[in-house]
Amino acid sequence: MNKHNTLPYKFLLFDLDDTLWNFKENSKAALEDIFDQYNLQYYYATFDEYAKSYEENNQALWRLYGKQQITKSFLHVERFLAPLRPFGILDTSLAGKMGTAYLDRCAEKTTTMPHAIETLEYLCPKYDLSIISNGFGEVQYKKLHRSGLSSYFSHVFLSETIGYHKPKPEFFNEVLCELGASKEECLVIGDNYEADIEGAMNFGLDQVYYLPDKLSIDNIVLPHPPTHIICDLLSLCVLLKY
Secondary structure (H helix, E strand, O other): OOOOOOOOOOEEEEOOEOOOEOHHHHHHHHHHHHHHHOOHHHOOOOHHHHHHHHHHHHHHHHHHHHOOOOOHHHHHHHHHHOOOHHHOOOOHHHHHHHHHHHHHHHHHOOOEOOOHHHHHHHHOOOOEEEEEEOOOHHHHHHHHHHOOOHHHOOEEEEHHHHOOOOOOHHHHHHHHHHHOOOHHHEEEEEOOHHHHHHHHHHHOOEEEEEOOOOOOOOOOOOOOOOOEEEOOOHHHHHHOOO
């Protein structure tokens, strides 16, 4: 494997959400389904107003979850309860049902990031590909399968299975032990600077910071420069070209 590549990598470790599977677009579509299903227009004049409230709470909760300061079950309920609380709605059972419906709808969405399939088609015969994700297991496998991504990966590593979340070194250590890989042989590809890039960097792994919303990597200032930065997944093929 990798006989003609001047780079040492044999194992490529991909984040899933917003690296390969288009979380922003798919999540918005699923959330809009929830907005309609639960008649949230009675509380919010527009979907965009509701989505803004949801996202502010959701992002804060995911940061806490990534640090293992809150449980999965709390996140599941609270992100849907928080936007309703200002209207005097404190029904945790309702919020839990909304959370389950949202995950079901998310798993049905199949939009991938631009050039994700072409990139994996190119890389799969040449490298051992794995998924590394903090996402919930009950939906991550469905996302991979329904979007046509699952066949490219030898392993799917999830934080709730491993017992540690990215960016903790224990997460990456477990991945390498399972793969039987050395640090020098692994390259992490992800869009989350703290979880993917700093996590890999602190563990001693090379990284590719994927910035899909940027048109250029010029003038990007970061606390610690990643090994590589790309704005398009096809650039990963160029980087790893034989």
